[in-house]
Amino acid sequence: MITNVISRYHPRYIRSLVYMLQASEYKISDYFAWIRRTKDFRLVEKRKKLTYSSKALFLIGVGWVLWLTIIAAGVGVSISISSMYGYLLGATIILVAPFLLVYGIAALLFGVQLFQKPVEFIIINRAKKMLSSHKALKIAVAGSFGKTSMREILKTVLSEGKKVSAPPYNHNTLLGISAFIRMLKGDEEVLVFEFGEYYQGDIQTLCELVDPDIGIITGVNEAHLQKFKTLEHTARTIFELADFLREKYVYVNGESEFARKNAYSEHCIYTRNGIGKWKVENAHTDLSGTSFTLTKGDEKLLLKSSLLGFHQIGPLVVATVIAKNAGLSAEQIQIGIAKTKPFNHRLELKTDSAGVIMLDDSYNGNPDGVRAVVAFLSSLNGRRFYVTPGLVEMGAQTEVVHREIGRKLAEAGIEKVVLIKNSVTAYIEEGLKDNQYHGEIIWFDDALSALKALPHMTAKGDIVLLQNDWSDQYA
Amino acid sequence: MHSNKKKTIAVIFGGRSAEHDVSIITAHIPIIQSLLVAGRFDVVPIYIAKDGSWYSDDAMKDIQCFKQVDLEERVRRGKKLHLVFDNGLKVIRPGFSSKTISIDVVFPSMHGTFGEDGSLMGLLRMANVPFVGCDLFASAVAMDKTLTKQVIAAEGIPVVPYVWFTKHEWERSKSEWIQKIKKLHRPLFVKPVHLGSSIAITKVKDETALEHAVEVALHYDDKVLVEESVENLIEVTLPIMGNEELRLAAIERPLNKTEFFDFNEKYVSGGKKTGGVNNAYSEIPANIDPGLAREVKDLGEKVYRTLGCSGIARIDFLIDSAKRKVFVNEVNTLPGSLYHHNWKTVGVSNIELVSTLIELAEERFESAKKLSRIFNSDILSKAGGGKFSN
Numbered sequence: 001m002i003t004n005v006i007s008r009y010h011p012r013y014i015r016s017l018v019y020m021l022q023a024s025e026y027k028i029s030d031y032f033a034w035i036r037r038t039k040d041f042r043l044v045e046k047r048k049k050l051t052y053s054s055k056a057l058f059l060i061g062v063g064w065v066l067w068l069t070i071i072a073a074g075v076g077v078s079i080s081i082s083s084m085y086g087y088l089l090g091a092t093i094i095l096v097a098p099f100l101l102v103y104g105i106a107a108l109l110f111g112v113q114l115f116q117k118p119v120e121f122i123i124i125n126r127a128k129k130m131l132s133s134h135k136a137l138k139i140a141v142a143g144s145f146g147k148t149s150m151r152e153i154l155k156t157v158l159s160e161g162k163k164v165s166a167p168p169y170n171h172n173t174l175l176g177i178s179a180f181i182r183m184l185k186g187d188e189e190v191l192v193f194e195f196g197e198y199y200q201g202d203i204q205t206l207c208e209l210v211d212p213d214i215g216i217i218t219g220v221n222e223a224h225l226q227k228f229k230t231l232e233h234t235a236r237t238i239f240e241l242a243d244f245l246r247e248k249y250v251y252v253n254g255e256s257e258f259a260r261k262n263a264y265s266e267h268c269i270y271t272r273n274g275i276g277k278w279k280v281e282n283a284h285t286d287l288s289g290t291s292f293t294l295t296k297g298d299e300k301l302l303l304k305s306s307l308l309g310f311h312q313i314g315p316l317v318v319a320t321v322i323a324k325n326a327g328l329s330a331e332q333i334q335i336g337i338a339k340t341k342p343f344n345h346r347l348e349l350k351t352d353s354a355g356v357i358m359l360d361d362s363y364n365g366n367p368d369g370v371r372a373v374v375a376f377l378s379s380l381n382g383r384r385f386y387v388t389p390g391l392v393e394m395g396a397q398t399e400v401v402h403r404e405i406g407r408k409l410a411e412a413g414i415e416k417v418v419l420i421k422n423s424v425t426a427y428i429e430e431g432l433k434d435n436q437y438h439g440e441i442i443w444f445d446d447a448l449s450a451l452k453a454l455p456h457m458t459a460k461g462d463i464v465l466l467q468n469d470w471s472d473q474y475a
Numbered sequence: 476m477h478s479n480k481k482k483t484i485a486v487i488f489g490g491r492s493a494e495h496d497v498s499i500i501t502a503h504i505p506i507i508q509s510l511l512v513a514g515r516f517d518v519v520p521i522y523i524a525k526d527g528s529w530y531s532d533d534a535m536k537d538i539q540c541f542k543q544v545d546l547e548e549r550v551r552r553g554k555k556l557h558l559v560f561d562n563g564l565k566v567i568r569p570g571f572s573s574k575t576i577s578i579d580v581v582f583p584s585m586h587g588t589f590g591e592d593g594s595l596m597g598l599l600r601m602a603n604v605p606f607v608g609c610d611l612f613a614s615a616v617a618m619d620k621t622l623t624k625q626v627i628a629a630e631g632i633p634v635v636p637y638v639w640f641t642k643h644e645w646e647r648s649k650s651e652w653i654q655k656i657k658k659l660h661r662p663l664f665v666k667p668v669h670l671g672s673s674i675a676i677t678k679v680k681d682e683t684a685l686e687h688a689v690e691v692a693l694h695y696d697d698k699v700l701v702e703e704s705v706e707n708l709i710e711v712t713l714p715i716m717g718n719e720e721l722r723l724a725a726i727e728r729p730l731n732k733t734e735f736f737d738f739n740e741k742y743v744s745g746g747k748k749t750g751g752v753n754n755a756y757s758e759i760p761a762n763i764d765p766g767l768a769r770e771v772k773d774l775g776e777k778v779y780r781t782l783g784c785s786g787i788a789r790i791d792f793l794i795d796s797a798k799r800k801v802f803v804n805e806v807n808t809l810p811g812s813l814y815h816h817n818w819k820t821v822g823v824s825n826i827e828l829v830s831t832l833i834e835l836a837e838e839r840f841e842s843a844k845k846l847s848r849i850f851n852s853d854i855l856s857k858a859g860g861g862k863f864s865n
Contacts, residue, residue: 354819442514453512456505456825459818 007041008098014063016041017105019050021059023471026113028106035102046448047471059108066104070097120175127178128209136165136188137326138210142195142203142241143218143253144234145366147172150218150315151194152343153307157319157336161328162189172196174209190326195241198224200233203240214249215241216318217263219256223366225395235262242267251275251318255311256368268321272313275321285310285376287349287357294320301330306341308349308359311372316340345469347373355460357382365391365468367401371408377465378412385416385458388467389447390424399427406431415439416457420447422470482579484516484833485566487595489523492587493674493695497811502584503538505815509825510582511536516833519566519576521556527589529556531568564604580833581606584809587670591809592618605840607832608786609808616782617806620668620700623782627803630781632774635793635802636660637702639668642693649686656685662704665689667696678704707797710804711761713775714789714814716828718835718842721779724817726771728761759820767794770801778803786835789814 007013020038024030038044050056071094078090131138141150151166158164165188167180172194184191195206220235228234235258242250242264254260254269263269274280274294283292290312291304305316316337323333342348345363352358361373370391377384386409394401406428409417416439417432419425429441442457444450447469458464488502489495502520510516520535530553534540543549557567564578581604583595593615599606609617616622621639628634638655645652656663662680665688670676675695677688685701692699714724761768775790782788789810793802818828 354816356819449512456509456512459822459824459827460820461822462824 003040004038007043010042013041013098014060014067014101014105015050016044017102018056018059018063019045021105021109022050022053022056023048026055026109028109031106032102046446047469055112058112059105062108063101063105066108067097067101070094070100070104123182124174124178124209127181130184131181131210134184134186134188134191136191137214138212139190139192139214139216139322140195140207140210140212140241141193141216141218142197142238143216143256143259144197144221144223144238145364145369146218146253146315147194147196148363149307149312149343149346150216150318151192153315153319153340154190154192154322156340157323157333158190158192158326158328160332160336160339161323162326163187164190164192166192167194170194170196173198174205177206177209197234197237198227200228200237201240203237204244207241207244212241212245212248214251214322215245216251217241217253217259218315219253219368220258220262221256221366221368222391222394222397222401224393225397226393229395231258235259251322253314255314270314270318270321272310275314275317278317278321280313280317283310283313285312285379287380290316292316299330301334303334303337305337308342308347309372309376311368311375347376352455354455354458356455356458357461357463359463359465362466362469367391367394367404370405370467373465373467374405374408374412374414377414377463380463383416383462384414385418385454385462385464386414386467387418387450387454387464388425388428389420389422389470390428391468392424392470394424398424402427403431403434406433406437407435410435410437410439413439416442418442418444418450418454420450420470421445481515481517482833483519483576484510484580484582485519485521485564485576485578486510486582486584487521487523487590488584489525490585490587490590490595491523491525491527492585492589492591493670494586494591495525498584498586498590499538499541501586501809501812503536503541504812505825506582506584506813506829507536509815509829513826513830515830519578521566522550523585523589524550529558530554531556531566558602560602562603564599564602578604580604580836582829582833582836583608586809586811588618591807592669605836607836609782609784609788610839613782613784613788614808617784617788617808618669619698620666620805621698622668623806624700627778627781630777632778632781633800633802635703635705635804637700639698639700642697642699645689645693645699653682653685656701659701659703664700664702664704665692666700666702667692668698668700669696705793705795705800705802707795709761709763709794709796710791711763711771711794712789712791712814713771714787714810714817715775715779715784716787716818716831716835718785718839721776722823723772723775723821724814724823725760725820726763726768727814727817728758728763730756730758757816759817763794763796764799767796767799767801774801774803778806782806784808785839786832787813 020034021031024034074090074093074097077093078087081089139154141147148170155164155166165184167177171177171180173196177193193210195203197203217238220231220238239262250267252259252263252267252269254271260269268275272280272283278294278296281293281295285308289304289306290308292313294301294303294317301320303316305312320333323336345360348360350358350360364373377386390402402424410432419428419441421443432441454464486502486506488498490498492498507518507520510518518536519531521529521531522535523529524547530550532553554569557569559565559567564581566576566578568574581599583590583606585591585595589595591614593611596606596611596614600611616626624634624637636659638659640652662678664676664678666676675692677691679685679688689699709728711726711728713726716722771792778790779788787810789807791804793804813828815825815828
């Protein structure tokens with residue numbers, strides 16, 4: 001409590017507030033929730049640092065002006081009234097100054113957004129107009145998880161026969177996609193878009209911007225449940241893509257229970273077993289990658305990817321079928337599939353100089369992804385470490401989801417489970433105990449300590465899986 | 476990591492030795508860092524300054540503390556540590572909030588003189604506290620390269636031909652020694668016998684260089700070893716761990732950039748990436764003939780047992796690859812950074828390495844306790860009665 005109050009008078013306080021806004025992607029409710037949880041405002045920038053964008057610099061500058069004004073007002077009141085009452089009033093103003101600043105900066109943001117909104121509206125409309133005259137085949141990918149991997153697989157495979165472009169990084173919002181559209185040259189043959197869902201109606205709005213020809217729904221699960229409250233709301237939002245496309249092609253991941261339940265009869269359901277008449281045979285996965293044979297009647301494709309785990313087969317099959325429909329030859333598809341590899345921090349394999357195998361899945365923070373990865377880990381030989389801070393935004397399902405992770409880890413016989421102390425990992429421990437886990441549970445106070453300790457805990461032949469990573473606003 | 480009862484481990488490093496700085500590296504990487512993250516130990520860092528004074532402060536758990544340019548002066552401003560031998564070892568950090576800490580196990584991390592040479596082990600034996608690594612006798616013998624050769628050669632273990640002399644002998648009859656050295660095949664290696672980490676070792680091809688090399692060696696030591704070099708040389712080293720039951724690490728081959736694996740290559744050039752010992756210049760496991768590898772392992776175990784090593788040691792070998800002859804070169808009772816990079820390749824993590832060494836220390840201590848140190852006699856009652864006189 002004392003640290004909380006004193007740290008609000010630290011010169012870093014204003015910067016911290018602006019960082020918290022920035023890291024919360026300028027979402028006011030997340031910003032206030034973070035402020036309520038914070039014990040020491042000097043230490044909020046742990047995993048990342050403030051990016052000096054013009055918006056951040058403006059907020060810091062005006063924040064300081066506001067701060068000095070409030071303090072000056074406190075001092076001024078004390079001097080001008082010059083009585084016990086005056087001193088008390090002045091002291092009260094100075095005492096509440098840091099709290100007023102929290103709201104002051106939020107109000108400033110509101111002001112900035114009032115100015116920004118019309119500008120954004122113009123940018124989005126220009127992008128929409130540009131894209132409507134673009135001849136490329138437009139593929140939209142929506143879902144609670146697996147969007148980036150799907151986007152990258154499509155981009156890699158289709159690039160073997162077509163000129164393909166896709167927004168980089170996680171540019172999956174109206175503004176991010178609009179900025180990408182502005183960069184297009186016009187000669188692209190295929191455009192792949194990842195649609196981010198944060199609130200109901202988001203996917204519908206993105207559909208109106210892009211007007212996709214093909215939709216892929218990678219799954220529906222508890223990711224962002226804190227915002228959507230129920231899985232039905234999540235499904236309804238993601239399936240806004242299916243509603244928009246109506247008779248056009250929509251591929252739905254049949255391995256995701258909620259996606260499968262919400263799919264329409266005319267949708268193409270894909271799984272690790274195939275899609276429609278395309279059947280998967282002889283599937284194999286290990287640390288070198290995943291291979292399978294895809295057959296349809298007399299047609300046979302031998303495919304091998306560097307992606308790890310059986311759960312990758314479904315997306316690879318979708319990409320294959322779309323590529324075939326787009327006119328790519330069997331050879332081009334085989335080459336394209338062979339070029340697919342783990343995307344940054346998504347079950348990415350790294351081996352250090354000591355021979356320790358690291359599976360970096362730190363961008364995978366959803367229950368389906370975790371299930372798939374634990375299944376893959378269970379198939380590997382060696383001493384296995386599973387390192388996680390748990391998952392975020394699971395809402396009312398937090399306990400259920402984490403207990404289930406614990407049970408799965410115990411079932412898979414993972415030798416070492418490394419947990420980061422927070423509000424959710426105790427449930428993983430309970431799940432491990434539910435299934436009479438025989439391995440070792442190792443606790444760390446924070447992720448950085450765990451990462452620092454891992455090189456001391458491991459030796460050649462060990463496999464370390466890093467599952468999810470909490471950014472500052474969750475840690 | 477968290478567990479219930481923590482053991483207090485004193486890590487002693489620094490000291491009056493040419494390898495003072497190397498000792499600091501070994502103490503931190505991997506010993507202190509691994510003990511801390513293991514979560515089962517309380518670590519008491521004990522730093523012996525270059526003047527021989529003992530200090531302890533929690534800030535010394537971080538190697539950064541020793542990177543300050545004015546380190547020695549800062550340390551001198553601190554209060555010196557007090558030791559108490561009270562059927563075990565206690566250390567007292569003096570000052571306003573004086574603190575007495577009982578030590579469960581000592582982890583010596585001292586390279587070279589006054590540490591690795593058995594001096595510290597003698598002190599710890601007197602204190603009656605378990606300590607990690609080789610005991611006094613093995614440490615003292617292994618510290619002297621000549622003595623090591625004499626002891627192991629007596630057991631039929633092959634060593635390369637050599638000549639040794641003291642500073643006094645060299646100064647008194649230099650020409651005689653040069654004549655004796657002439658009988659050895661050149662090129663030769665000139666080494667101070669008590670120094671490790673390849674400090675002051677020179678490879679010489681002619682007489683002028685020989686005299687200069689001997690002067691360099693005598694600058695650091697009063698006893699010098701001149702030995703033949705091995706032709707078609709493959710240099711390998713083998714870390715070994717254990718008391719009675721031995722566990723072997725991988726045979727490692729330093730891949731020399733210069734003429735031999737010197738101090739800088741060992742600790743400086745690769746230190747940034749590998750944490751102390753250079754493995755960028757090493758081949759692990761060494762790509763040598765399986766027959767030679769077997770011989771290295773057998774000889775390694777034999778040397779370890781002959782010298783009475785315990786805990787950990789590293790045996791260095793010289794192989795004439797053409798004649799397929801293996802020679803034992805020297806024994807190191809505290810391998811730099813415990814050769815943790817090598818142990819990792821055979822499945823031993825840093826935490827397992829330091830934990831096992833602590834268990835071995837306790838095992839040896841318990842075993843020694845079973846030996847009787849008391850012999851009852853009536854000799855004193857008879858003293859002064861005329862039967863005993865000098």
